[in-house]
Amino acid sequence: MLEGLVFGWRTAVLLVAAVQLLAIAAALARSMVNRAANRTLAVLLVVLAAMITPWIIGFAGFYDRWPWLTFAPFQISLAVAPLFWLYAVALVTGAWPRRGALHLIPAAVQLIYLSGCFLLPLEAKWAWSDRSDLAYGVLTGSALIAGFAGYGRMSRDLISTYTAALADHVGDDHRYAPRWLRNAMIAAAILFPIWAGYSITGLFVPVSYHAYMGLYLTIAGVALFLAIEGWRHAALPFPRLADLATPAPAVSPGRDWQVQGQTWAEAIRMGGWAAEPGLTLAQTARLLGTNSSHLSRALNDGLGVNFSTFINRLRAEAVAAAMADQPGHTLLDLALAAGFSSKASFNRAFSERFGAAPSAWRARLTS
Structure with missing residues (x-):
């Protein structure tokens, strides 16, 4: 056969x-x-x-x-x-x-x-x-x-x-x-x-x-x-x-989106909300008592960043601060605690924020 x-x-x-x-x-x-x-x-x-x-x-x-x-x-x-x-x-x-x-x-x-x-x-x-x-x-x-x-x-x-x-x-x-x-x-x-x-x-x-x-x-x-x-x-x-479409915000004559963006950014930072791994624009807007379209415009027009970049910068800053305060923890532990869902995303966001890899940044601190 x-x-x-x-x-x-x-x-x-x-x-x-x-x-x-x-x-x-x-x-x-x-x-x-x-x-x-x-x-x-x-x-x-x-x-x-x-x-x-x-x-x-x-x-x-x-x-x-x-x-x-x-x-x-x-x-x-x-x-x-x-x-x-x-x-x-x-x-x-x-x-x-x-x-x-x-x-x-x-x-x-x-x-x-x-x-x-x-x-x-x-x-x-x-x-x-x-x-x-x-x-x-x-x-x-x-x-x-x-x-x-x-x-x-x-x-x-x-x-x-x-x-x-x-x-x-x-x-x-x-x-x-x-x-x-x-x-x-x-x-x-x-x-x-x-x-x-x-x-x-x-x-x-x-x-x-x-x-x-x-x-x-x-x-x-x-x-x-x-x-x-x-x-x-x-x-x-x-x-x-x-579900990711953001409706255009209502016209707000005289509204300073840069100031508004800075105000909301500080509220998000103080609230520690970025530590939530699955945080979305809609959830953050609800926490701020506003809507997604206004928050999106405040970040994009006021601060010049999209939501993901903004949140991951906050997370990277939290890790950088924790490096000095918690020297005994691994970088991955610090990253997960800050809200990152993977090591790859943490490395990328940290390098974009500080211009150096997390391990190199920690080495500077310890030296």
């Missing part, structure tokens, strides 16, 4: 990647938090696992052993870019956009085309493959590049908008800032035009089958990065973008 098949290192490496992608996809599909986003990511991971499947079985000799596998509808490349964008939208808004499924029409057409070709008799498959490969490769390659350009730009704008909104409303915005999405998007933006270039070049210039191994290893690597980061953040209750 397995005569003529060769299970070498290429098949093994890609197979391990595909199995991991499918395992994470199965786990994400059962997640009850961020359901729309996690299920979208699960579908995307299945699509990416399917993308490398022809090379898994091809390197093993499946197509030589069973030539009827020609046109098997594994590579639905036109689904990748819209699914990535739909995942980003669902992550920050809680749901797909209205008529979001329409963005998958090109992928559906690609699936129908490949499925139709797959059902042809073997001789007809080969004849059609010889006649259609060039046009199919050019069309899908061009659509792939256009899709990643368009959906990449929309994803970038969405992530930037969400990151800015987080900084204005949440003190520990780093927990929710989807930097991993931006990194995956950058990797994909580099990868997929190269991928399309490989496909189109192969239609005009003979390219060794094994020469594609580096490309598909890269595809598997990008997919695994997205899968692991998506799983790490799967249960994190992301604030919804709509």
Whole structure:
């Protein structure tokens, strides 16, 4: 049954990647938090696992052993870019956009085309493959590049908008800032035009089958990065973008926002409210007896900082003061007591506030 098949290192490496992608996809599909986003990511991971499947079985000799596998509808490349964008939208808004499924029409057409070709008799498959490969490769390659350009730009704008909104409303915005999405998007933006270039070049210039191994290893690597980061953040209750919108404050003629900002800043400092890890703009406004829009304007226009920067400066200052008063405590203990939720966010905020790493600052104090 397995005569003529060769299970070498290429098949093994890609197979391990595909199995991991499918395992994470199965786990994400059962997640009850961020359901729309996690299920979208699960579908995307299945699509990416399917993308490398022809090379898994091809390197093993499946197509030589069973030539009827020609046109098997594994590579639905036109689904990748819209699914990535739909995942980003669902992550920050809680749901797909209205008529979001329409963005998958090109992928559906690609699936129908490949499925139709797959059902042809073997001789007809080969004849059609010889006649259609060039046009199919050019069309899908061009659509792939256009899709990643368009959906990449929309994803970038969405992530930037969400990151800015987080900084204005949440003190520990780093927990929710989807930097991993931006990194995956950058990797994909580099990868997929190269991928399309490989496909189109192969239609005009003979390219060794094994020469594609580096490309598909890269595809598997990008997919695994997205899968692991998506799983790490799967249960994190992301604030919804709509909830982060701040209405414009009512016009207050003659109001000095700088003075107001300084007054409220001192009240926040004296109240020690920054020590609350999950502190938000709305909570702080309620404590001050005002509303979110006025507090946001006092910080942005009056003090020139967003909410996150302001709160994390207060926390960094609290740690700096505690270093002298509590020399026996570790930096992490002091950071957590001040309201930081992670060492990374503490190091970043402290360095921005004092121009030195926390350990270097403590060393100065002790010396």
